[in-house]
Amino acid sequence: xxxxxxxxxxxxxxxxxxxxxxxxxxxxxxxxxxxxxxxxxxxxxxxxxxxxxxxxxxxxxxxxxxxxxxxxxxxxxxxxxxxxxxxxxxxxxxxxxxxxxxxxxxxxxxxxxxxxxxxxxxxxxxxxxxxxxxxxxxxxxxxxxxxxxxxxxxxxxxxxxxxxxxxxxxxxxxxxxxxxxxxxxxxxxxxxxxxxxxxxxxxxxxxxxxxxxxxxxxxxxxxxxxxxxxxxxxx
Amino acid sequence: xxxxxxxxxxxxxxxxxxxxxxxxxxxxxxxxxxxxxxxxxxxxxxxxxxxxxxxxxxxxxxxxxxxxxxxxxxxxxxxxxxxxxxxxxxxxxxxxxxxxxxxxxxxxxxxxxxxxxxxxxxxxxxxxxxxxxxxxxxxxxxxxxxxxxxxxxxxxxxxxxxxxxxxxxxxxxxxxxxxxxxxxxxxxxxxxxxxxxxxxxxxxxxxxxxxxxxxxxxxxxxxxxxxxxxxxxxx
DNA sequence: CGACGCTTTGACACAACTCAACAACCGTGG
DNA sequence: CCACGGTTGTTGAGTTGTGTCAAAGCGTCG
Numbered sequence: 001x002x003x004x005x006x007x008x009x010x011x012x013x014x015x016x017x018x019x020x021x022x023x024x025x026x027x028x029x030x031x032x033x034x035x036x037x038x039x040x041x042x043x044x045x046x047x048x049x050x051x052x053x054x055x056x057x058x059x060x061x062x063x064x065x066x067x068x069x070x071x072x073x074x075x076x077x078x079x080x081x082x083x084x085x086x087x088x089x090x091x092x093x094x095x096x097x098x099x100x101x102x103x104x105x106x107x108x109x110x111x112x113x114x115x116x117x118x119x120x121x122x123x124x125x126x127x128x129x130x131x132x133x134x135x136x137x138x139x140x141x142x143x144x145x146x147x148x149x150x151x152x153x154x155x156x157x158x159x160x161x162x163x164x165x166x167x168x169x170x171x172x173x174x175x176x177x178x179x180x181x182x183x184x185x186x187x188x189x190x191x192x193x194x195x196x197x198x199x200x201x202x203x204x205x206x207x208x209x210x211x212x213x214x215x216x217x218x219x220x221x222x223x224x225x226x227x228x229x230x231x232x233x234x235x
Numbered sequence: 236x237x238x239x240x241x242x243x244x245x246x247x248x249x250x251x252x253x254x255x256x257x258x259x260x261x262x263x264x265x266x267x268x269x270x271x272x273x274x275x276x277x278x279x280x281x282x283x284x285x286x287x288x289x290x291x292x293x294x295x296x297x298x299x300x301x302x303x304x305x306x307x308x309x310x311x312x313x314x315x316x317x318x319x320x321x322x323x324x325x326x327x328x329x330x331x332x333x334x335x336x337x338x339x340x341x342x343x344x345x346x347x348x349x350x351x352x353x354x355x356x357x358x359x360x361x362x363x364x365x366x367x368x369x370x371x372x373x374x375x376x377x378x379x380x381x382x383x384x385x386x387x388x389x390x391x392x393x394x395x396x397x398x399x400x401x402x403x404x405x406x407x408x409x410x411x412x413x414x415x416x417x418x419x420x421x422x423x424x425x426x427x428x429x430x431x432x433x434x435x436x437x438x439x440x441x442x443x444x445x446x447x448x449x450x451x452x453x454x455x456x457x458x459x460x461x462x463x464x465x466x467x468x469x470x
Numbered sequence: 471c472g473a474c475g476c477t478t479t480g481a482c483a484c485a486a487c488t489c490a491a492c493a494a495c496c497g498t499g500g
Numbered sequence: 501c502c503a504c505g506g507t508t509g510t511t512g513a514g515t516t517g518t519g520t521c522a523a524a525g526c527g528t529c530g
Contacts, residue, residue: 065376067465072383073378073379073383087371087372089368090361090365091365091372095372095376096375118350118353129325130326133324133325133326136322136374137326139371139375139378140374141300143377143381144300146381147426148308149302151485151486182508182509183508184507184508190382191382192487193486193488194509195511196486196487198511199510199511201509202510230302234330235328385517386517386518417476418477419476427519428518430521433477437478
């Protein structure tokens with residue numbers, strides 16, 4: 001079998017424990033059922049029953065919920081190596097929708113196998129749990145942002161966290177990364193109007209903290225950003 | 236062994252699957268190590284290392300994070316039958332603080348035992364996972380509230396959800412429940428100022444939707460509340 | 471009975487939203 | 501190759517929901 005042992009998820013889990021050859025093999029096998037998805041396609045619908053879980057291999061995703069009046073709250077932007085939909089395998093219906101923002105590759109996950117892994121490869125299982133816990137801690141932190149931080153701190157925090165997540169899978173340097181998110185998307189994640197977010201981004205640029213342009217984010221002053229946003233990494 | 240087979244958690248899990256005598260026994264055993272905690276005591280501190288997980292047996296709790304400028308974002312108010320701190324057993328440090336608002340009884344959880352249960356009593360394990368997934372879906376819904384709903388819809392949604400959670404463990408009727416939360420606490424959960432929340436509560440009262448007074452919440456018009464808040468239960 | 475914690479109300483300020491228009495860019499098709 | 505519509509970004513002007521400050525009412529408990 002020609003499974004590639006390297007994957008974004010493997011890189012991420014390696015930050016928790018160094019995985020053995022065997023464990024890497026199991027992990028690769030788990031992700032072997034791949035599937036390409038075109039930009040803009042909605043993979044899981046909110047309220048859908050019997051949905052699957054996925055691991056994003058490449059591309060950017062978007063988990064969100066709609067509210068009655070047409071608003072949309074984006075929960076997170078899954079990036080390569082992120083699991084999607086694990087939570088809802090036991091709920092009767094999916095608790096949120098998932099679509100991909102760029103042409104992407106996902107692998108579908110046999111949820112039954114996950115439980116086997118916990119038994120047979122407990123270290124790998126623990127790493128998995130770590131990654132999931134980390135994601136949930138980020139949702140909580142997101143809630144803190146939207147509930148208690150000013151617009152500019154919110155934006156700063158968002159990019160700090162995003163940068164760290166991308167670094168973990170090798171998609172960002174210390175100061176820069178590619179980012180296909182439009183201002184509309186970011187605004188819907190941060191609970192701001194697109195117009196206001198635009199002004200906030202301008203402020204960040206004018207204060208020489210961070211520039212977002214042409215699908216690229218550049219961090220100019222990580223210290224000030226950290227102070228402004230109150231960011232500190234989860235571990 | 237004089238363990239009591241009835242517990243808030245047992246009542247909650249029974250809503251997912253009916254548990255056998257054996258399973259109820261295991262569940263009771265798991266919760267047998269009890270401990271009383273005085274009102275206002277902070278059980279887990281944010282950033283604390285090596286923290287435990289708990290099941291709240293009686294009383295109300297409060298999970299929260301502080302932000303640098305002194306603000307506090309309340310994540311959720313654990314009620315009897317809720318697990319606390321399960322997520323952070325694999326993160327090096329607790330991702331949020333936990334304190335109790337009333338004199339409470341908690342049982343400390345041997346996290347190792349949980350994994351055993353998954354193997355030996357998979358139905359019980361699944362019920363556990365269901366409960367945890369449900370809690371996480373609620374955090375997501377909370378994020379939606381704070382990010383996208385108006386103050387009054389947020390408040391309405393909050394009480395609708397709270398009522399349903401309490402009903403699940405037998406602590407609320409269709410239209411009423413006891414609630415020791417102050418307006419300061421609720422405001423910090425909803426990302427509103429206490430003053431504004433007070434006005435919002437007045438509106439809810441004047442529109443004959445819901446009254447909160449003397450530690451009691453009474454629901455007058457559940458239909459209108461549901462429409463106003465966009466609430467629908469997780470399942 | 472005073473002190474404290476919680477609630478309620480008013481007046482005012484401001485952060486963020488809405489509406490509106492325009493500019494820049496892109497892919498598409500004529 | 502250029503014209504076109506659609507998407508995204510930018511900016512201005514005016515509005516409004518919510519926050520802040522301040523003070524008073526009201527229980528309760530020591």
